Amino acid sequence: MNQHLEQIPFERWDERYRTLAGGGMVEPAYGGPMRRHVDNGDTRLTSLKFDASASSLRLWNFLLTEEERLRAARESGRKIVGTMKDLGTVPVMAYSSPRLTAFYPDGAWWIPCVMELDAGLLEIADSLGVDESFCPVRAMLGAFATEAHFPIPDLLICSVGAVCDDFSAIAQRVNGLGHPVVWWEIPHRRAPGQGEEIVRLPGGMTAPRSQVGFVELELQRVREALDEVGGHRLSDSDLVDGIGVANEVRKELRELRHLTFTADVCPLPSLELLIAEMLAIHFCSDREETLAVLRDLVEEVRGRVESGAGFFRADAVRVFWVNPVADLRVMNLLEERGGRICGTEYLFSHAIDEIPMDIPPMEALARVALADPMVGSIADRAERICRDAREFGSEAVLVSRIPGASHCAVEGHLVGNTVRKQLGIPVVEIEVPPVSDPMRPTLSTRLDALIETARATRATGNGGD
Amino acid sequence: MIYAGIDAGSRAIKAVLWDGAAGRIAGSGVADQGVQQGELAAGLFENVLSKAGVARSDVGRVVATGYGREGVSVADTTITEITCHARGVRHCAGDVRTVIDIGGQDSKLIRLDEDGKVRDFMMNDRCAAGTGRFLEVVADRLDIALAELGDVASEAANASAISSMCVVFAETEIVGLLAAGEGAANIVAGVQNSIALRIKAMAGRSLEEPVVFTGGVAMLPGMRVAIETAIERPVKVAENPQLTGALGAALLAASDG
Numbered sequence: 001m002n003q004h005l006e007q008i009p010f011e012r013w014d015e016r017y018r019t020l021a022g023g024g025m026v027e028p029a030y031g032g033p034m035r036r037h038v039d040n041g042d043t044r045l046t047s048l049k050f051d052a053s054a055s056s057l058r059l060w061n062f063l064l065t066e067e068e069r070l071r072a073a074r075e076s077g078r079k080i081v082g083t084m085k086d087l088g089t090v091p092v093m094a095y096s097s098p099r100l101t102a103f104y105p106d107g108a109w110w111i112p113c114v115m116e117l118d119a120g121l122l123e124i125a126d127s128l129g130v131d132e133s134f135c136p137v138r139a140m141l142g143a144f145a146t147e148a149h150f151p152i153p154d155l156l157i158c159s160v161g162a163v164c165d166d167f168s169a170i171a172q173r174v175n176g177l178g179h180p181v182v183w184w185e186i187p188h189r190r191a192p193g194q195g196e197e198i199v200r201l202p203g204g205m206t207a208p209r210s211q212v213g214f215v216e217l218e219l220q221r222v223r224e225a226l227d228e229v230g231g232h233r234l235s236d237s238d239l240v241d242g243i244g245v246a247n248e249v250r251k252e253l254r255e256l257r258h259l260t261f262t263a264d265v266c267p268l269p270s271l272e273l274l275i276a277e278m279l280a281i282h283f284c285s286d287r288e289e290t291l292a293v294l295r296d297l298v299e300e301v302r303g304r305v306e307s308g309a310g311f312f313r314a315d316a317v318r319v320f321w322v323n324p325v326a327d328l329r330v331m332n333l334l335e336e337r338g339g340r341i342c343g344t345e346y347l348f349s350h351a352i353d354e355i356p357m358d359i360p361p362m363e364a365l366a367r368v369a370l371a372d373p374m375v376g377s378i379a380d381r382a383e384r385i386c387r388d389a390r391e392f393g394s395e396a397v398l399v400s401r402i403p404g405a406s407h408c409a410v411e412g413h414l415v416g417n418t419v420r421k422q423l424g425i426p427v428v429e430i431e432v433p434p435v436s437d438p439m440r441p442t443l444s445t446r447l448d449a450l451i452e453t454a455r456a457t458r459a460t461g462n463g464g465d
Numbered sequence: 466m467i468y469a470g471i472d473a474g475s476r477a478i479k480a481v482l483w484d485g486a487a488g489r490i491a492g493s494g495v496a497d498q499g500v501q502q503g504e505l506a507a508g509l510f511e512n513v514l515s516k517a518g519v520a521r522s523d524v525g526r527v528v529a530t531g532y533g534r535e536g537v538s539v540a541d542t543t544i545t546e547i548t549c550h551a552r553g554v555r556h557c558a559g560d561v562r563t564v565i566d567i568g569g570q571d572s573k574l575i576r577l578d579e580d581g582k583v584r585d586f587m588m589n590d591r592c593a594a595g596t597g598r599f600l601e602v603v604a605d606r607l608d609i610a611l612a613e614l615g616d617v618a619s620e621a622a623n624a625s626a627i628s629s630m631c632v633v634f635a636e637t638e639i640v641g642l643l644a645a646g647e648g649a650a651n652i653v654a655g656v657q658n659s660i661a662l663r664i665k666a667m668a669g670r671s672l673e674e675p676v677v678f679t680g681g682v683a684m685l686p687g688m689r690v691a692i693e694t695a696i697e698r699p700v701k702v703a704e705n706p707q708l709t710g711a712l713g714a715a716l717l718a719a720s721d722g
Contacts, residue, residue, distance in 0.1 A: 416587075417669065426585050441532050449547040449586060456548075456582045 003309035007049035016052050025054045030065040037064045042114040049332045051272045055300035062293050063275055069285045073101040074151050079229050082153035085167045088351025089369040090157050091282040096242025097230040104282040109137040112434035113327050135166040135405035136326045136434050144174050155229040156181045162188035162375040165406040182225045184218040189376035201371040202353035215366035239361035252294040253280055253352050259301045261342045261392040265310030267301045270341035271331040280351040317454040318342030320394035327436040337447040343392040345385050378411045382418035396454040401431040426453040466525040470714025471506055473533030476569030478506050479708050480513045483715035492517025503536040510539050528714040546710045547586050553713030554677045555581040557704045562673035567682035569597040574667050587667045592631050595663030597682040599632050603656045607649045615686030618653040625655030657687050661695035679703040
């Protein structure tokens with residue numbers, strides 16, 4: 001008989017922690033009860049519902065102790081590299097160096113959510129001329145200004161060109177505050193023209209050889225900057241080793257996604273899966289521990305799948321989620337309204353794809369960078385969403401807009417049209433601010449309507465190709 | 466057996482009683498929405514029951530819909546207005562394939578299959594520019610009663626061009642038009658066209674007929690023609706368009722009860 005698993009609210013974590021600890025749970029150095037994060041200001045946790053496993057506790061603790069980890073890295077003499085806008089390429093290079101710890105300052109965009117606006121980062125960004133017409137990632141600007149959330153990096157690297165306009169402007173403002181930035185350019189990915197050599201990219205896309213060569217040269221400049229700050233000349237061999245470990249992380253994530261999306265009963269809630277997927281971007285400042293955390297979680301989820309244990313109603317609607325949310329609470333909301341996660345495209349699917357190992361490492365990294373969903377046409381992204389939704393059996397697609405984000409202006413409409421045409425399943429757009437509580441009725445209505453329509457489609461068998 | 470549907474919208478609450486045996490509406494009512502939403506819905510429900518001479522114990526099942534549906538304590542269950550409007554319109558216009566619903570807070574375009582099931586839907590939520598709220602703002606700015614907007618618009622000789630995608634900015638445009646001496650009729654007609662164009666943008670190129678227009682804004686004369694012109698297809702206004710969602714809820718209560 002299948003075992004029904006229940007998420008727990010925050011107030012049950014103390015009791016659950018005692019049970020886990022009493023049962024012999026072995027925790028890493030950053031382990032401990034969830035409550036301390038709330039005591040440190042992460043008050044949004046009190047509104048969330050959690051997977052109550054030791055593996056998920058470890059995942060949360062790993063995520064929420066990153067600032068401590070960065071400070072410890074600095075104290076130990078490691079150099080800290082902030083890799084901005086780049087979602088999963090430069091961190092692979094940085095962690096190939098023995099003396100570098102890379103992190104993702106853009107991740108500060110969740111601080112207004114987890115601290116329920118108490119940190120005041122958005123107001124600081126406002127005062128610096130970056131107002132709410134920008135993406136909430138402007139919180140990063142506030143974090144640089146206050147220096148209260150992460151140590152100021154020894155080196156800042158930021159991609160520009162065919163990436164998010166908002167972010168480029170915000171990063172320029174960070175630069176203007178006196179933080180030097182190594183900029184590297186990523187061109188808009190285009191289809192190879194007649195007579196151009198075609199290069200296959202991870203994720204099934206293509207680009208002309210000239211673009212791959214250009215990005216490789218840009219990444220070479222990044223490599224030199226990493227060499228200089230780390231005091232270690234990155235060899236090709238170092239990079240191959242680094243790519244190998246990154247691929248291990250990506251393999252675990254692909255396995256976790258596959259298990260979660262294809263199981264008859266949902267074995268992992270969407271919130272924990274979102275957190276796990278985010279580790280792919282920069283390894284949460286500890287690559288080896290990321291691998292350990294993910295392996296632990298995959299083992300937990302595999303065990304659940306094998307025993308038929310899972311969450312939510314057996315007839316929960318399988319929803320493909322596009323774009324990350326600024327308010328984590330909304331991930332819970334999907335499940336409360338009768339859905340379950342079944343496919344995701346959080347703008348960094350290229351960070352989950354395998355990096356080629358049969359070509360020189362710099363070219364492999366250039367190919368990965370060009371496979372970034374944000375640097376090509378939305379049509380490419382929509383194609384991938386359709387392909388993955390088809391593979392995972394998604395019954396509906398939810399496009400979550402980020403308020404102010406320039407890439408969100410039209411993508412939902414275009415993704416929706418492609419999904420409707422190719423898959424014939426319902427699509428809804430929602431917009432999620434960092435604290436979405438006043439929007440709850442509106443968000444619930446949209447989610448309910450999506451679930452109802454998907455159920456109606458399921459009943460009549462009209463969905464699919 | 467009597468079944469009830471309550472549509473707790475952003476501007477008004479609507480209630481419909483459906484006589485399952487007779488296959489007809491046994492009573493209906495509308496009340497303004499307010500702060501105490503649950504109490505207002507319960508009060509309207511009691512009022513409609515009383516006027517129809519129906520005892521609460523004769524009501525088999527109550528379905529609530531609309532943005533305030535979670536607060537309707539007298540309801541047995543909730544269903545979204547997408548499904549309820551589709552069901553209500555389907556009852557009145559059996560062959561409908563597209564429903565346009567413009568309410569106070571948002572606008573929706575609902576596609577139905579040949580069996581009347583919701584196949585897909587789109588909602589405008591980015592701004593009030595495509596909703597009844599836009600008309601309220603204009604009515605307030607022009608000092609015209611909301612119900613009279615349609616009559617005023619019918620006198621327009623040359624509808625003003627309202628280009629803003631945002632009600633706040635559009636209001637600035639209206640101030641500018643008034644300052645330039647533009648008449649209220651042309652401005653109101655321009656706003657109606659602006660709303661209709663938002664519907665057209667939401668609909669895209671594929672829009673199956675028959676098209677039925679519902680929701681509170683459908684009661685305003687002139688909106689139907691504005692939408693017809695924008696989408697270049699005939700549009701029929703649903704019977705009692707403000708009650709369609711509540712009727713659909715009552716019918717769904719009957720079919721599940």
